[in-house]
Amino acid sequence: MAILTTAARADGYPVPGQIGFQEAVTPIAREMHFFHNAILMPIITIITLFVAGLLLWVIFRFNEKANPVPSRTTHHTMLEIAWTILPVLILFIIAIPSMKLLTNELVVPKSDITLKVTGKQWFWSYEYPKDQNGGFAFDSYLLKGDDVKADDIRQLSVDNQAVVPVNKVVHVLVTGADVIHSFTVPSFGVRIDAVPGRMNETWFKAEKEGTYYGQCSKLCGKDHAFMPIAFKVVSEEAYTAWLNDAKKKFASAETKPVHLAGAE
Template sequence: MFRSANRLYGAIIAAGTCLVSTQAWAEAQPWGTYLQPADTQVAEDIHTFGALTFWIVGIITLFVLGLLVYVVVRFNAKANPVPSKTSHNTMIEVVWTIAPIMILLIIAVPSFRLLYEELVIPDAKMTIKVTANKWYWNYEYPEQGDISFDSYMLKDEERTDPVKQPRLLAVDSPLVLPVGEVIRIQVTATDVIHSFAMQPFGVKIDAIPGRLNESWFKIENAGTFYGQCSELCGQNHAFMPIEIRAVTADQFAKWTEAAKTDLNAAKALLAQFDDENAKAPTTVAAN
């Protein structure tokens, strides 16, 4: 029920913004009131769980508000000049003990299911190692010929296209990944604690010096996705974005071949991939 409602909500948003490019879905929007649209099954399940808890909390809030209004009107000094001397009510005590237990059980079942889905990594097709530094990211592709590069945020004077290079989000070397494959991500840091957070994928994992944390995701649509460091890590914490380019399997193979010998040539291929993917029919995840 709640997953269907969440899909309907996403469909309404998608229909209302059908003239917006696919890339616009990959970043936070001004005056946005909801999470960024999901592009993985895990992220969609997070949205569904959020919708479930929202309705539970909303119903409880309205119920408590109704009780407060009733008590104020029914038991004020004018309407009830002789106060009741009732000290307890067994039925009420039983209800307000059992009801919270039932509500917590309703929340706990999908919560544990979601935790299992996030923490248990299925058979991964590839592994990416992410190393956080003050204040940039290093990406390694150990299974694609030991490709490795650093990723820095573009400064204002380095941005050539304000639309395709959003301020404080675009980087000089994005992380390029294929769609439709289970990707294991291993995260660590060299200095202080950082956090690799990519909301459209439902991933937020701490980068801790001396420790290797793991997570996973499976991207559903080609496009550009933006995230950020989500752990206060010092002076330039706000200038440590994450940019992921999701491409098709064939495009990823071309990119890795070029990146093995010339990273600049591989970056030049991304513009070509953007044009190819823009001409192909696309769908918005979380519909």
């Protein structure tokens, strides 16, 4: 399986001191970043500076020394109308792109690949359906101790990475086997709960080859911090080669049929 022998490091992982987003490699992740950086942050910054300015103005203009005789004004009709209407207008401005983003996240387009992911205590299981040249399943555990090599990333590298082809829509069915987990891959713009007895769904279309990491984002138990997610995005030719090798490698794993839970 030559395509998996390269170094684990890639764009999709957190680095020390990082305060911004990881690189977006899917349309949904880019839309999230635009919503945050171009809409939310300017609005939040303006509001913060405005409120800070008002506080400073009140502190210096209306302190006892500068204003020994306080005003007896208790109501100001126009001011009360303004501070009621302006927040509503701001929320309306935020709501329009927010609803569009939520719709794009939840409406799964026609998929090229379906992948079932099951959160367990404390690792992830992946199933590739037989009708898409798969028919195998495997577990993905955190690398520990001597298994961690120089090119691996501590607390993120795993023994078995999930592999998907670049520029293909991947439909991900997510469930839990025991408690609630959360399937999260920041570079893909994906975060969805893995709930026992329920099949949730999400999707992504990775547009850049590489290895991208995530983690369980739900407090699911004592080893919550030790169940990372690792996706290897490769060319279509490399993906086909990996499928052929994986069917042999994981031939002994017990698989169950993957159903689409009402979505393509």
